[in-house]
Amino acid sequence: MGRAFVYVILGGGVAAGYAAVEFAKRGVSHGELCIISEEPVAPYERPALSKGFLLPESPARLPSFHTCVGDNEERLTPKWYKEHGIELVLGTRVKSADVRRRKLLTATGETISYKFLIIATGARALKLEEFGVSGSEAENVCYLRDLADANSLVNVMQSCSGGNAIVIGGGYIGMECAASLVINKINVTMVFPEAHCMARLFTPKIASYYEDYYQSKGVKFIKGTVLSSFEFDSSGKVTAVNLRDGSRLPVDMVVVGIGIRPNTSLFEGQLTLEKGGIKVNGKLQTSNNSIYAVGDVAAFPVKLFGETRRLEHVDAARKSAKHAVAAILEPEKTGEFDYLPFFYSRVFAFSWQFYGDNAGEAVHFGDYSGSTFGAYWISKGHLVGSFLEGGTKEEYEAITNATRLKPAVEDLAELGRQGLNFALTVSKKPQPTPPMEVSTASLILEKPIFPWYATAGVVVAASIAAFAYWYGRRRRRW
Ligand SMILES: Cc1cc2nc3c(=O)[nH]c(=O)nc-3n(C[C@H](O)[C@H](O)[C@H](O)COP(=O)(O)OP(=O)(O)OC[C@H]3O[C@@H](n4cnc5c(N)ncnc54)[C@H](O)[C@@H]3O)c2cc1C
Numbered sequence: 001m002g003r004a005f006v007y008v009i010l011g012g013g014v015a016a017g018y019a020a021v022e023f024a025k026r027g028v029s030h031g032e033l034c035i036i037s038e039e040p041v042a043p044y045e046r047p048a049l050s051k052g053f054l055l056p057e058s059p060a061r062l063p064s065f066h067t068c069v070g071d072n073e074e075r076l077t078p079k080w081y082k083e084h085g086i087e088l089v090l091g092t093r094v095k096s097a098d099v100r101r102r103k104l105l106t107a108t109g110e111t112i113s114y115k116f117l118i119i120a121t122g123a124r125a126l127k128l129e130e131f132g133v134s135g136s137e138a139e140n141v142c143y144l145r146d147l148a149d150a151n152s153l154v155n156v157m158q159s160c161s162g163g164n165a166i167v168i169g170g171g172y173i174g175m176e177c178a179a180s181l182v183i184n185k186i187n188v189t190m191v192f193p194e195a196h197c198m199a200r201l202f203t204p205k206i207a208s209y210y211e212d213y214y215q216s217k218g219v220k221f222i223k224g225t226v227l228s229s230f231e232f233d234s235s236g237k238v239t240a241v242n243l244r245d246g247s248r249l250p251v252d253m254v255v256v257g258i259g260i261r262p263n264t265s266l267f268e269g270q271l272t273l274e275k276g277g278i279k280v281n282g283k284l285q286t287s288n289n290s291i292y293a294v295g296d297v298a299a300f301p302v303k304l305f306g307e308t309r310r311l312e313h314v315d316a317a318r319k320s321a322k323h324a325v326a327a328i329l330e331p332e333k334t335g336e337f338d339y340l341p342f343f344y345s346r347v348f349a350f351s352w353q354f355y356g357d358n359a360g361e362a363v364h365f366g367d368y369s370g371s372t373f374g375a376y377w378i379s380k381g382h383l384v385g386s387f388l389e390g391g392t393k394e395e396y397e398a399i400t401n402a403t404r405l406k407p408a409v410e411d412l413a414e415l416g417r418q419g420l421n422f423a424l425t426v427s428k429k430p431q432p433t434p435p436m437e438v439s440t441a442s443l444i445l446e447k448p449i450f451p452w453y454a455t456a457g458v459v460v461a462a463s464i465a466a467f468a469y470w471y472g473r474r475r476r477r478w
Contacts, residue, residue: 002110002112003034003111004112004114005032005087005112006032006033007028007034007114007118007328008033008034008036008112008114008116009036009117009120010036010094010120010266011036011120011122011263011297012036012037012038012041012042012090013046013295013317014043014044014046014067014122014314014318015120015122015296015317015318015320016035016037016043016067016120016321017042017043017044017045017076017321018317019118019120019322019325020035020067020076020081020086021067021073021074021076023329024084026325026326026329028085028329029085030085031085031087032085033086034086034087034088034089035086035089037090037092038091038092038093038094039090039091039146039147039148040090041147042066042076042088043066043067044062044147045065045068046146046314047070047314048070049147049150050144050173050180051180051346052065053065053150054154054177054183054184056185059154062147063075063077068318070314070318092106092108092110093106094112097270099288099291100270101113102114116328117292118294118321118325118328119291119293119297119298120293120294120295120317121263121266121297122262122297122317123145123263123297123312124145124261125143125256125258125259126258126259126260127143128168128256128258131226131258133227133230135229135230135232135238136256137236138236138237138238138254139237140156140237140251140253141230141254141256142156142254143255143257144173144255144257153177156253157180157184157186158184160252161186162185162186164188164189164250164252164253165186165187165188165189165251165253165254166189166249166251166253166255167188167189167190167254167255168226168241168254168256168257168258169191169256169259170194170198170223171197171200171259172198174190174197175190175198175210178190178214178219178347179214179217179347179348181255182214182219183348186252187218189219189220189221189249190214190220190222191222191225191226191241192222193225193226194223195223195224196208198210201343201354201358201387203364203375205368206389209368209389210347213350222243222247225243225245227241227243229242230242238251238254260312262278262310263297264276264297270288271286271291273299274299274308275299275308275310277296277299278297278299279299279308280299281300281336282300282303282336282337282338283331283334283336283337284300284324284327285327292324292328294320294323294324295320295321296310296317300320301337302339302341303336304404305357309341315343316341316342319339320337320339323337340355340400340403340404341355341356341357342354350390351390352389352390353388353391353396354386355385355386355400355403355404356377356385357377357379357385358377359377359384359385360379360385361377361379361412362376362378363375363376363377363412363415364416365419365422366420371389372389372390372395373388373389373390374386374388374391374399374419376409376422376423378415381410383403383406383409384403386402386403386423391420395423397427398423398424398428399420401423401426402422402427405427407426
């Protein structure tokens with residue numbers, strides 16, 4: 001049994017949905033495009049699973065968060081795919097890929113061949129077993145990567161109201177789940193090996209702001225240790241966790257958020273891999289020129305930093321997917337993917353955004369006892385990253401623009417004093433000529449991701465050297 005398509009998207013997550021809308025906008029013909037997904041539902045906005053989906057009242061449920069609502073675009077229901085002649089092969093795992101013969105074999109025994117393949121297989125949650133701890137299969141041990149996980153987390157939460165939960169891991173899944181558990185009236189203890197939460201991104205100062213708030217909501221933190229084993233009752237439920245530091249905590253439920261691993265296995269030995277993902281060029285094209293990779297699974301060149309990175313963020317999935325479709329359909333007109341890394345999170349009433357790179361020295365600004373504060377990261381004399389909590393639309397736009405411009409910064413204390421005004425001034429000031437050589441692909445002209453914290457704006461291209469000259473002159477005038 002076999003079918004053939006011109007374009008096949010392997011994976012039915014965020015990137016697949018955004019690729020599909022781009023194919024439709026660019027006039028793909030009925031019957032040319034197929035999406036194969038292990039999940040039983042059409043692509044959806046995965047970040048909703050740790051936010052609106054876990055609310056005790058009026059929780060978000062499909063079809064409300066099918067892609068592409070997260071980017072204020074059309075919501076692609078199964079009906080939309082049907083109307084556009086896009087074949088959705090759902091609930092179907094691809095078990096092998098033959099890159100040379102351009103064929104995929106599904107677990108149901110079907111062969112699906114393609115002219116162009118977009119790999120959008122995303123990533124899977126790392127399991128405790130990979131760290132030598134068994135017990136992931138217990139019914140009250142929850143992970144959170146897909147809808148099935150989210151449904152089971154909700155069921156377990158509902159059966160544990162007033163009980164105790166242990167959250168293993170202090171990254172964004174752990175932080176977002178801990179907040180949701182508190183909102184669901186569950187007592188939460190977070191356990192992680194680092195010195196503070198969100199250790200890959202936050203400075204100790206930023207982390208302590210959020211940790212203080214979590215503590216005010218009753219969350220306990222146990223840092224610098226890891227889980228060593230579970231204790232079970234006769235029905236196989238976890239009743240206690242043992243930590244490596246010797247402590248033992250009775251529990252009603254456990255949520256595990258210890259990282260992800262990209263789903264590359266189908267292509268290992270067939271395509272070039274890098275940074276744990278599938279290596280692509282600036283057109284999102286893999287080492288095989290009929291195959292593209294996008295989203296969490298792709299390791300792509302980040303022009304702004306001059307190196308290949310693999311990002312695990314929804315915005316990168318959306319934009320890389322659209323860019324790959326443009327590169328496939330209009331290769332001559334499509335430039336290199338020029339992406340400013342962007343990540344956001346929402347917990348309780350907080351909302352933060354981060355742009356760029358958290359490399360070099362961090363300079364904090366704003367009111368850390370209030371509700372609007374942030375940090376810049378300065379590396380080799382230039383601003384390379386910006387974080388902002390509680391900003392306005394204009395302020396988020398300003399830090400986006402400033403980060404992309406990578407302005408020179410000489411005086412870190414002065415930068416801290418100026419705080420947001422620095423980004424606001426940089427982004428408003430007409431940039432001096434001559435402009436740096438920047439392709440049109442480097443202009444961000446996107447719609448906002450969510451109306452309440454719109455991030456997009458027109459980014460001006462400018463010479464970094466000329467900017468440094470201008471900024472130096474301006475500083476001297478103060
Ligand atoms: C709970 C949660 C909350 C998040 N919140 C945020 C956030 O606040 N901000 C942010 O920036 N990012 C967030 N992210 C990350 C963001 O969702 C991911 O970066 C994004 O989903 C990546 O999109 P993708 O299409 O590459 O992969 P995915 O969305 O993971 O989709 C991959 C798809 O491929 C399918 N698949 C894999 N292998 C096969 C196979 N062999 N056969 C068939 N199908 C297969 C999977 O079933 C899945 O449908 C969150 C992620 C999670 C899990």
